[in-house]
Amino acid sequence: MAMKASVKGKFDAGGKSTGVGSLAFNAGDLKLRATMTDATFVAGPTLNGLSLAVEKPGFFMVEYNVPKKDVRFQFMNTVRIAEKPLNLTYIHSRGDNRTIVDGSLSIDPANKLSANYMVGTNNCKLKYTYAHGGIATFEPCYDLAKNAWDFSVSRKVYGGDMLKATYQTSSKLLGMEWSRNSKYTGSFKVCASVNLAEEVKQPKLTAETTWNLEM
Incomplete structure (x- = not known):
């Protein structure tokens, strides 16, 4: 049984x-995963921040949040519309009785349409993705609930690094992100954001790194 660990x-x-x-284990067609946060160990080993999941990639996933005793179901399917693949994802969280439907339609290798809708609300986002030459990606997104547009532009640099700029028109939040993903050294991401609506425009900086190990 192969095991993968990530921090x-x-x-x-x-x-x-x-x-x-x-920690993730492959058991035939299924993947078993346990996820823990720092809250699991800060006050000694506890159930805080612990979740368990069973997944069949591309078909379904069931995740159980141990401290909240909450179950989240996720089902995936792909259908074809005019010979184009439409990927559908259905997510239901039992605790807050929330259902989300997510879909993406690949028109061709460079163009994709996607939508995210929370059932029973007006929370719906529509996004268009255009990939230019496998180097740059442009994504405008319209939020129906906020009646506002979000924009992101990303570009590959230095071979494997990625630079990404985002702007949320509703909050006037401008963001920049630099990321690198390597199967040998792990991945990292450095983010900077500033709210252009604030009188004192104080940038916020965060850094995120991930280490992966296969056994």
Whole structure:
């Protein structure tokens, strides 16, 4: 039985840090995963921040939040519309009785349409993704609940690094992100954001790194 372990740490400029660790086992077609946060160990081993999941990739996932005694169901399916793949995801959280439907339609390798809708509300986001030459990606997103647009532009640099800029028109939040993903050294992400609506525009900085181990 193959096992994969990952540890993710997040730090901000104010000195606050958080951590998440996970262990995943492959059992035939199924994947078993346990996820823990730093709250699981701060006061000695506890159930705080612990969740257990069973997943069949591409088909379903059932996740159980141990301290909250809450179950989240996720089902995935792919259908074809005019010979184009439409990926559908159905997510239901029993605790807060919330259901989300997510879908993405690949028109061609460069163009994709996606939608995210929370059933029973007006929370719906529509997004168009355009990938240019496998190097740059442009994503405008319309939020129906806020009646506002969000924009993001990302570009590969230095071979494997990624630079991404985002802007939320409703909150006037401007963000920049630099990330790198390597199967040998893990991945990291450095983010900076500033609220252009504030009189004193104080940037917020965060750094996130992930280490992966296969056994």
